[in-house]
Amino acid sequence: MTRLQLRLVEARMRSGLTPAQVSGATGIDLNTIGGLETGACVPDPSHIRTLADLYEVSADWLRGHMNNPTSSLSEMEKIAAKAVNSNDLAAFLEQPFERNGKPLNREAKKKLYVMAQLLLDQDD
Known part of the structure; x- marks a missing residue:
């Protein structure tokens, strides 16, 4: 699994949401949520930002550009x-x-x- 896939799953699980709940909260298709977590879908930047907002983490953390999920880069x-x-x-x-x-x-x-x-x- 890529860092993005691992962090998407980790963030979702930390939030206590199922993929279906994430889909409902974000409007992102359930198949896309699953595809992002398994690597079957190419990540759309807008989806990453939306998921980061939902999970209250940094999009840069999701992508693996930083190790602290809640701090932002200068x-x-x-x-x-x-x-x-x-x-x-x-x-x-x-x-x-x-x-x-x-x-x-x-x-x-x-x-x-x-x-x-x-x-x-x-x-x-």
Whole structure:
């Protein structure tokens, strides 16, 4: 199972809802709910947002972009996560990362980018 599938099931179970109840609450077809949880359906971004709202979790958490289900990413973190997930090194390097209050240089940002990719790839 993918991280998305596991988290959809986990969030639904934490909420104490059946797939039928989720369908009724969101208007998403019951077969689609099941397909998202089993991987038979390609996730539509609007469905992910709707389910995240219902389950009171972050859509980024559902997608596996963060480990805390209820916190949200800053705008910079969202851009950086998107850059890592889309293999966009140039966009990642544009971010103003700091360590101990000092800006990271280009080489340090490249290392950070590689580490982020490795971390994300380990959990798939």
